[in-house]
Amino acid sequence: AQKITQTQPGMFVQEKEAVTLDCTYDTSDPSYGLFWYKQPSSGEMIFLIYQGSYDQQNATEGRYSLNFQKARKSANLVISASQLGDSAMYFCAMREGNTGGFKTIFGAGTRLFVKA
């Protein structure tokens, strides 16, 4: 069963505008972590932001924020003030506590294109 779902294969955003990348997940483990990674065309995976299942507040890191809606099992990434360098593939990922925290499952990814 698909555990991480990213329904947007591609997204376009105008430079300096905000964009939301969608992610839903499925788990029965009460302890889990949600991550977003950015992968530019160079290939390296860059960690952006983390949200723990027990965290009460939405995570924020600079221009990145995670809109965590636990009851809906969604963890959308919001990028504010988009820049041309934000053009990349973005992956939502989950680690479940019952695997010892080692097994990370990635969604299919969303390719973001920032237009000048």
Place this chain on the structure above:
Amino acid sequence: DTEVTQTPKHLVMGMTNKKSLKCEQHMGHRAMYWYKQKAKKPPELMFVYSYEKLSINESVPSRFSPECPNSSLLNLHLHALQPEDSALYLCASSQVHSDNEQFFGPGTRLTVL
């Protein structure tokens, strides 16, 4: 030092060759990972080492043989690969807890002829 290094960056090998991929980190992380990523797909977990012991093997064919000689190094030995094994191989490391992010290396682009 918050960097994971991988060598080589690119590798072309024949189906009868034996080669190795190398990964190194000096962040004191005790969990290290190998992922395989095909074009336009997410990374797929292959192996996880925790405290230098193999913790997870995701039913990877035996032509891929991982090795963790110490807490900083992770190798992936390749032998008798198939053309469909051509992919980006990513190494990652992390602290040993589910709430810690993984740090990824730049990857090795492998082509099997």
